[in-house]
Amino acid sequence: MEQLIESRLDVLSLADSLDSSAENSDVSTAPTTECSSPLDLSFTLAKYSMTESMLPIIQDKLVAIAQTAGKMMVDADPSVDTSDTKKNSSDRVTETDKAVEDMVKSRLLSAYPRFAFLGEETLKDGQKLGDEPTFVCDPIDGTLNFIHGFPNTAVSLALTVEKKPIIGVVYNPFRGDLFTAIKNRGAYLTTANGSTKRLPLRPIPAPLASLNDCLVAIEWGSQRQGSNWDLRTSIAQTLMTSKSSGGAMVHSIRSNGSAALDFCYVAAGWLDVFWEGGVWIWDVCAGWIILEEAGGVVASANPGDWNPTLEGRLYFAVRGAKRAEQEGVVKELWGLMGDRRFVF
Known part of the structure; x- marks a missing residue:
């Protein structure tokens, strides 16, 4: 663990010089969104008795906790792990979900008792994200994968202000992939062999x-079922359909x-876009800052909303791509939706 953290800090020390070179590149994010709007981070943190120098320390704490959570996930036996149904048979929660979140919450609030905590499994009725520093936790994102033994699942931890x-911090213990980001310091992928690379993995993203x-x-x-399901499946079909038949003919x-x-x-550049309506804050919070720090953009799944x-x-x-290209892809998919919208 100490070697991993030291290696990550060495990489972070290069962030300032890399950021300055990125500012002179023609690769940029798309229109400013609420969560990516210019922020005087030092001033904002000072309101909560925080400094920017605290952020790498907090991140290292999150990484250590995520790795503990990962061991709990790997050591668990999904075949005997009691699972409960939330809304239906495809919306499940296991005892490991609950145990991981209990551990995460206990360790984080012990270290930072003044911070708030918002977790998928311990969410209180009516609890909303506030302005105060808040840890956001999804103990196992991809619970169905976890239950089936499919190794595409992760613990997702974030801090909001x-x-x-x-x-x-997003960690998949089954692959050993650790994705991390700090505001204004870039996003990184540390793999199972301990190597750390800045995101996106292509320094100059493809067009x-x-x-x-x-x-x-x-x-x-x-x-x-219902209108949201109809919209989701209809757009998926249009995306896959050939252009000669009125579709977008995406790669896949x-x-x-x-x-x-x-x-x-x-963020890594392995996928080009992710269009989603219906998941929750704990599913996307950590990934959002990782994507933004990798030069990506988050717009709304519904047309016309850049915020x-x-x-x-x-x-x-x-x-990450040229700003005009990002805008163009967003508007192109929005155009396929016509006057249809997700409603939640």
Whole structure:
């Protein structure tokens, strides 16, 4: 653990010089969104008796806790792990979900008792994200994958201040992939062999001319009927259909079973876009800051909204590219929706 943290800090020490070179590049994010708007981070943190120098320390705490959570996940036996149904058979929670969140909450609030905590499994009725520093936790994002033994699942931890993510940690213990980001310091992927690389993995992202060039992520969710389901499946079909038949003819569609990892895969450049309506703040909070720090943008899944909120349940993540290309891909998919909208 100490070697991993030291290696990550060495990489972070290069962030300032890399950021300055990125400012002179023609690769940029798309229109400013609520969570990516210019922020005087030092001033904002000072209101809560925090400094920017605290952020790497908090991140290292989150990494250590995420790795403990990962060991709990790997050591668990999903075949005997008691699971409960939330809304239907595709919306499940296991005892490991609950145990991981209890551990995360206990360790974080012990270290930072003045911070708030918002977790998927311990959410109180009516609890909303506030302005105060808040840890946001999804103990196992991809619970169905976990139950089936499919190794695409992760623990997702984030810190928000004034409803904006400033630290994100997403860890898949089955692959050994650790995605991290701190506001204004870049996003990184540390792999199982201990190597750390800045995101996106391509220093100069490939052109993003249209949806026709895109590998698209869509998750199916647990709501399998009604207008939202009809919209989701209709757009998926249009994206896959040939242009001669009125479709977008994307390269293909992927459903990874984890919104947190979808965001990270877009940040890395493994996916081009992720269009999603219906997941929750804990599914996307950490991935959001990781994507933004990798030069990506988050718009709304519904047309016309460039300012989605963390709690809005409507997300359209686009990888790093030239600003005009990011805008173009977003508007192209919005155009396929016509006057249809997700409603939650």
